[in-house]
Amino acid sequence: MTPRELPRLLDGRMKFRHLVLLDAISRRGTIVGAAAELHVTQPVATRGLRELEEILEVELFQRGPRGLTPTVYGEAFTEHARAILAQARQAARHVVELAGAERGTVVVGTHLFGSNVLLPRAIAALKAERPNLTVAVRDGTPESLLVELSAGRLDLIVGRLTQISDEGFLRRKLYDESVVLVVRASHPLAAAKTVDLATVAGYPWILPGPETALRRELEELFHSNDVLLPANRVEATSFLTVRQLLRDTDVVAALPRLITEEDPGIARLPLSLEPIGHSVGITMPAAGTPTPSASALIDKLVAEAVQVTRRFSPAS
Incomplete structure (x- = not known):
């Protein structure tokens, strides 16, 4: 043949x-x-x-x-095909940015981890130096954002670094962050000195979607402790939705620790979720080089990650 x-x-x-x-x-x-x-x-x-x-x-x-x-x-x-389209989009934007000096656009994808503290601080620092640069933020699940990144519709993703089998992505770790259980400050369990998972499971919960790594980790936590996953639950990854439900109802949620640091209306429960934890960082395409605008945001993300780590470290 x-x-x-x-x-x-x-x-x-x-x-x-x-x-x-x-x-x-x-x-x-x-x-x-x-x-x-x-x-x-x-x-x-x-x-x-x-x-x-x-x-x-x-x-x-x-x-x-x-x-x-x-x-x-x-x-x-x-x-x-997606790799070719991504390179073409990046090349076009690169030329536009070089012609427009300080003008440009960076499109960043984000999800619950990193979206509430790190990314806003980095954007604010970037805009202070380059006010004419446009930052477009796209929310989504980690899986959907990776599709957008591979197709060139995103420059980078800020959030939890998941294990990626595809070699078409580069990951840059910025810091480690734990996951904690939280309720509203007036929740019946908010003042408890100790709680167990079975007791907490008796309340309504907000859980991340079944396609997320955190959801799978929480399911394993319940299974290993012989506790049924709460039947009374809402599935959401939007922080605005999660935060409002936390403030208005007696739901329990598992959230990144930094999200709870500066919100007096939210209280942590004294129940460790170890070994659940994660690294927050940047995911980028392996091929090609970032545009000038994307590079500028990456520099701010790295600098702000250092400040966030110092300010919110458990020892501080």
Whole structure:
């Protein structure tokens, strides 16, 4: 058997629109959803996918009643397509920033860990020096933010550093942070000297979504202590939602320690969650170099992390 020839990807047939379409279909799961996102008609999107499959000479998606499922070829080529799009977006923004001197934009993704203390302080410090630089903050789950980062729609992610098997990301640790159980200051358990997990489980809880690492760790904590996961619960990762529910009701929540440091309306419970803990840091694409705006924010994040660690360390 003779080796299969490589597809001729540089003969002019494959366009950037094909890569953009592939990314949209992969995220949306349907031609209809991808077409709506890209503001094209369904026949145009269908034809674009067919053209790309003809160029690559493989089937990228399996068609089913519930939408499209990527084949092994689709998964592999989508990863490369996103890397190409990410580099193109970064190159365009780099040129714009060089032409605009102090102007520019940095897009940062964040989730519960790092979003309440570190990131706001870093943004404030950056804006004090470069007021015309735009910082766009995108909230999401760690998993969804990684997809956005790989596609070039984010410059970096600030938050918990999870174990990433994909070598396409670089992680920079800034500090370690513990997780604590908290309630409102007027909660029946707020003044308790000691509490156990079974007692705390009898109250309503706010839990992170099942797709998060913290949720899996909490489930393991309950399981190892032979305590059922609270049936009366809300699942939320938005700090504004969590904070308001904490202030208004008798819910219990597991939150990063720094979030509770400067809020007198929230009290910690005397129940250790060790070994649950995490490192807070920056996640970036491994390929390419950060734009000038992204580099400026990274510098501030590193500097503010030092100050946060000093101010809120347990010994201080």
